[in-house]
Amino acid sequence: xxxxxxxxxxxxxPGKTARITCGGNNIGSKSVHWYQQxxxxxxxxxIYYDSDRPSGIPERFSGSNSGNTATLTISRVEAxxxxxxxCQVWDSSSNRVFGGGTxxxxx
Amino acid sequence: EVRLVESxxxxxxxxGSLRLSCAASGFTFSSYAMxxxxxxxxxxxxxxxxxxxxxxxxxxxxxxxxxxxxxRDNSKNTLYVQMNTLRAEDTAVYYCAAITGSGxxxxxxxxxxxxxxxxxxx
Numbered sequence: 001x002x003x004x005x006x007x008x009x010x011x012x013x014p015g016k017t018a019r020i021t022c023g024g025n026n027i028g029s030k031s032v033h034w035y036q037q038x039x040x041x042x043x044x045x046x047i048y049y050d051s052d053r054p055s056g057i058p059e060r061f062s063g064s065n066s067g068n069t070a071t072l073t074i075s076r077v078e079a080x081x082x083x084x085x086x087c088q089v090w091d092s093s094s095n096r097v098f099g100g101g102t103x104x105x106x107x
Numbered sequence: 108e109v110r111l112v113e114s115x116x117x118x119x120x121x122x123g124s125l126r127l128s129c130a131a132s133g134f135t136f137s138s139y140a141m142x143x144x145x146x147x148x149x150x151x152x153x154x155x156x157x158x159x160x161x162x163x164x165x166x167x168x169x170x171x172x173x174x175x176x177x178x179r180d181n182s183k184n185t186l187y188v189q190m191n192t193l194r195a196e197d198t199a200v201y202y203c204a205a206i207t208g209s210g211x212x213x214x215x216x217x218x219x220x221x222x223x224x225x226x227x228x229x
Binding site: 001030031033035037041042043044045048049054084086088089090095096097098099100101 | 142144152153157169208212213217220221222
């Protein structure tokens with residue numbers, strides 16, 4: 001089965017840049033999606049197909065994917081960005097797979 | 108307004124059964140694949156099951172294969188999952204999610220419901 005590995009936590013000061021990684025074997029050959037989940041709420045899609053943003057998602061959110069690592073970058077971090085973030089791919093052997101999630105803390 | 112509303116969650120004993128429903132509105136339900144995704148308390152997201160827009164193709168995670176059955180009624184714009192032989196480890200919030208992209212298996216879950224809680228305990 002295909003495994004996605006995320007750091008459990010990332011901390012960043014307001015106004016700085018947060019980078020959340022998602023590791024997987026040759027993940028660069030796959031399409032990666034990112035979801036934001038705030039406490040008690042359903043997940044929200046923030047990046048799809050590696051780097052596309054759904055309407056309504058701020059330009060501060062961006063994504064990249066190459067080699068064995070995909071990265072979600074949040075620029076000019078705000079207090080409201082504090083949440084859990086999950087990466088997700090489709091894999092032929094595992095169907096849809098989520099990473100373990102990363103808790104973003106805004107200091 | 109695009110909306111997914113889950114129902115049917117509750118408390119059930121190990122070995123019991125439960126059927127969850129997800130009512131869709133605001134988009135052409137029959138055109139799109141749907142999935143169930145669950146989240147155990149304090150844990151991450153886990154894909155559970157998926158179904159094509161026509162209902163002709165279904166997919167399951169190994170953890171629920173043979174115990175859960177996904178289905179849909181496009182005339183009622185409703186997604187279901189029948190959960191049998193429930194175990195304590197099935198305790199989770201169950202979300203339904205829609206994939207309204209191009210129809211590729213690589214598409215993202217772009218619409219989510221608010222979730223319904225299932226608790227399996229004696």
